[in-house]
Amino acid sequence: MRWPAEAVWEAVAPLLPGFTVEVLPELDSTNSELMRRARAGRTEPVLLVAEHQTAGRGRLGRSWESAAGDSLTFSLGLPLAPPDWSGLSLAVGVAVAEALHADIRLKWPNDLWVDDRKLTGILIETAAPVDGGASRYTIVGIGINVAPRAAPAIGLRELQPDATAPGTLLAVAEPVVRTLQAFEQFGFSPFQARFERRDALADRAVRLSDGMAGTAHGVDERGALLVHTAAGMRAVTSAEVSVRPA
Numbered sequence: 001m002r003w004p005a006e007a008v009w010e011a012v013a014p015l016l017p018g019f020t021v022e023v024l025p026e027l028d029s030t031n032s033e034l035m036r037r038a039r040a041g042r043t044e045p046v047l048l049v050a051e052h053q054t055a056g057r058g059r060l061g062r063s064w065e066s067a068a069g070d071s072l073t074f075s076l077g078l079p080l081a082p083p084d085w086s087g088l089s090l091a092v093g094v095a096v097a098e099a100l101h102a103d104i105r106l107k108w109p110n111d112l113w114v115d116d117r118k119l120t121g122i123l124i125e126t127a128a129p130v131d132g133g134a135s136r137y138t139i140v141g142i143g144i145n146v147a148p149r150a151a152p153a154i155g156l157r158e159l160q161p162d163a164t165a166p167g168t169l170l171a172v173a174e175p176v177v178r179t180l181q182a183f184e185q186f187g188f189s190p191f192q193a194r195f196e197r198r199d200a201l202a203d204r205a206v207r208l209s210d211g212m213a214g215t216a217h218g219v220d221e222r223g224a225l226l227v228h229t230a231a232g233m234r235a236v237t238s239a240e241v242s243v244r245p246a
């Protein structure tokens with residue numbers, strides 16, 4: 001199904017004052033496109049949506065696969081200068097989850113899960129400081145599965161049978177922008193309790209990519225994952241975390 005691009009533009013643009021809104025039929029990756037533009041000096045606030053990505057990217061060099069029409073793939077680009085960057089992807093996850101459904105959980109640090117199946121991935125990248133100042137051009141890429149997907153993924157339609165990619169964009173775009181603005185001012189701490197209400201790892205046995213095992217106990221005020229290990233409580237700021245089978 002093709003997007004009603006003009007209608008989407010007309011509905012979303014008024015929600016995002018100061019942003020240019022673009023809905024394109026195909027791109028390699030919305031994140032890659034905004035990074036190319038930033039490197040060419042174009043650092044204005046943009047919402048860029050691709051109906052289809054030919055080379056969608058995930059974290060850690062992974063790819064983000066989606067067929068046309070079965071997912072929502074977009075990036076927001078804007079200059080940001082928060083006093084502390086830690087926890088940004090968690091705050092964005094809170095905004096997306098709260099905008100979509102009560103049953104969505106947050107899997108530290110970047111994923112949204114339903115019943116331990118991945119619904120959404122978030123890829124945040126930043127370009128060089130804007131005009132040599134404190135702001136960095138920040139590209140927040142979000143991929144949301146909409147059509148039902150085989151495990152280990154899941155589609156939003158399994159929670160909301162009438163979900164569509166354009167409707168999902170309308171639901172999440174403004175909350176994510178408001179979150180980025182709040183994060184720039186206040187950092188992660190206002191999002192800590194909201195994250196913990198949806199924490200998919202809370203009180204679960206986890207394994208970190210460095211081999212350490214323990215039990216997850218929420219996040220601290222900077223968004224670090226707290227893991228109780230044999231060596232004591234660790235505040236984990238960068239690692240892959242997997243749930244250990246019970």
Ligand SMILES: O=C(O)CCCC[C@@H]1SC[C@@H]2NC(=O)N[C@@H]21
Nearest residue numbers: 029031056057058059121141143
């Ligand atoms: O799960 C992950 O590792 C993150 C996936 C992020 C995918 C989105 S889709 C829109 C934007 N463009 C990309 O190439 N990636 C992000």
